[in-house]
Amino acid sequence: MPELSPEEWTAVALSLRVAVVATAVSLPFGIAIAWILARKSFPGKALLNAVIYLPLVLPPVVTGYLLLIAFGRRGLFGAWLAEHLGVVFAFRWTGAALACGVMAFPLMVGAIRLSIEAVDLKFEDAAATLGANKGWVFLTITLPLALPGIIAGAVLAFARALGEFGATITFVSNIPGETQTISAAIYTLTQVPGGDAQALRLVVIAVIISLVALIVSEWFGRRAGRRMHGI
Amino acid sequence: MLIVDIEKRLGDFSLGVRFEGESGVTALAGPSGSGKTSIVNMVAGLIKPDHGQLLIDEEVVYDGAKNIDLPVHRRRVGYVFQDGRLFPHLSVARNLEYGRWMGGLKHDAAQFKRVTELLDIAMLLDRRPGALSGGERQRVALGRALLMKPRLLLLDEPLASLDATRKREILPYFIRLRDETKLPMIYVSHDAAEVKALANRVVMLDAGRVVKTGGVDLL
Numbered sequence A: 001m002p003e004l005s006p007e008e009w010t011a012v013a014l015s016l017r018v019a020v021v022a023t024a025v026s027l028p029f030g031i032a033i034a035w036i037l038a039r040k041s042f043p044g045k046a047l048l049n050a051v052i053y054l055p056l057v058l059p060p061v062v063t064g065y066l067l068l069i070a071f072g073r074r075g076l077f078g079a080w081l082a083e084h085l086g087v088v089f090a091f092r093w094t095g096a097a098l099a100c101g102v103m104a105f106p107l108m109v110g111a112i113r114l115s116i117e118a119v120d121l122k123f124e125d126a127a128a129t130l131g132a133n134k135g136w137v138f139l140t141i142t143l144p145l146a147l148p149g150i151i152a153g154a155v156l157a158f159a160r161a162l163g164e165f166g167a168t169i170t171f172v173s174n175i176p177g178e179t180q181t182i183s184a185a186i187y188t189l190t191q192v193p194g195g196d197a198q199a200l201r202l203v204v205i206a207v208i209i210s211l212v213a214l215i216v217s218e219w220f221g222r223r224a225g226r227r228m229h230g231i
Numbered sequence B: 001m002l003i004v005d006i007e008k009r010l011g012d013f014s015l016g017v018r019f020e021g022e023s024g025v026t027a028l029a030g031p032s033g034s035g036k037t038s039i040v041n042m043v044a045g046l047i048k049p050d051h052g053q054l055l056i057d058e059e060v061v062y063d064g065a066k067n068i069d070l071p072v073h074r075r076r077v078g079y080v081f082q083d084g085r086l087f088p089h090l091s092v093a094r095n096l097e098y099g100r101w102m103g104g105l106k107h108d109a110a111q112f113k114r115v116t117e118l119l120d121i122a123m124l125l126d127r128r129p130g131a132l133s134g135g136e137r138q139r140v141a142l143g144r145a146l147l148m149k150p151r152l153l154l155l156d157e158p159l160a161s162l163d164a165t166r167k168r169e170i171l172p173y174f175i176r177l178r179d180e181t182k183l184p185m186i187y188v189s190h191d192a193a194e195v196k197a198l199a200n201r202v203v204m205l206d207a208g209r210v211v212k213t214g215g216v217d218l219l
Helices: A006-039 A045-057 A060-071 A078-084 A093-117 A121-129 A134-145 A147-163 A166-172 A182-191 A196-228 B036-044 B092-103 B109-118 B134-147 B164-180 B192-198
Strands: B002-010 B013-021 B025-029 B051-056 B059-063 B077-080 B152-156 B185-188 B201-206 B209-214
Touching: A006 A045, A006 A093, A006 A134, A006 A147, A006 A182, A006 A196, A045 A060, A045 A093, A060 A078, A060 A093, A060 A166, A093 A147, A093 A166, A121 A134, A121 B077, A134 A147, A134 B092, A147 A196, A166 A182, A182 A196, B002 B036, B013 B036, B013 B201, B013 B209, B025 B036, B025 B192, B036 B051, B036 B077, B036 B152, B036 B185, B077 B134, B092 B109, B092 B134, B109 B134, B109 B164, B134 B152, B134 B164, B164 B185, B164 B192, B185 B192
Parallel strands: B025 B185, B025 B201, B077 B152, B152 B185
Antiparallel strands: B002 B013, B002 B051, B051 B059, B201 B209
């Protein structure tokens, strides 16, 4: 395979950065929401569940547009964040990470929720009788026992974030070096004459990154699974 | 000293019991479905009674009328479950240390040594729960409950999941425990031989009511 051009490298590196940041930042929220959905019942739970899963069923362009309204420079939250915290999402790679994080969130929450639901409450009860309050029960029992699902959820979210296109391009556009991820670069290349070869190279790279992510996740999952069965 | 005076409705089943436990082993006996495990779970704080009072070691841990309900993790009641419930992701040593860790107790090497020797589990410390036999698992579960320094020990059919040979193997450990510590224990079992070997007094239950209390000659 011929060498990648600097522009292609930029797109690959940016995609990885966006996907890693999107996954890492959303993971604590994903675990918290998954735990709430798995363990708590309260009025409005069905609504919360629906809102979390919304990005999975909405057209990505719609999600991107909603993000633009909310987090654009003059958006509801965007203006406040820019003024008070100096955080700007509009047309920045951080905005791409936000879009990818939102799009990947339902997959992450789904996987983690299933694994938390699979943690037998009897271990949590046993920990409580041994003096662990709710916070410690979660940290020392629930979280480690749910670890395989948490890893699976994180990898799934990473892979989804890596491939996100519609919401990202709608929210932060397609700026080389700033918001042009692999997907956006491939799209751009297919729009110009003679770009096919370059597009194909990026396609191969996208496939390789995704495959590696899934294999790594499978490996971690099996290791963690063995541990959880007390072997 | 333990005072149990509680009522609880669980679906169609209604439980209403009153009994007192002193030091030594109080056995809760009776057919399955008579409410033994529910009582133990209420003493531990895992189930909340509807009404009544629970006193452990002179402390009111539950009082329906006064709205007192001490959470499970602050009751300092050791619980050995029928299925052991060792944490599968932790080694035997860390299972044993869990209660001390959560309770913020200082490391007590002498007690650790005493308990692991009493139960013959010192050679299992590096193993994981999945690699233990049923009898070893229950001994570790007992050790784990003892090392949290409880003021009361609940034993819910701790031998029921074991075959007859294993039972005979483990029962002496419980007898040693009874004789070597002052720890009050509640022992749930429907096995008359076990209760006779171990208990100081018996609370006979049927259909959620106490039918008789007395010595082991009740059986």
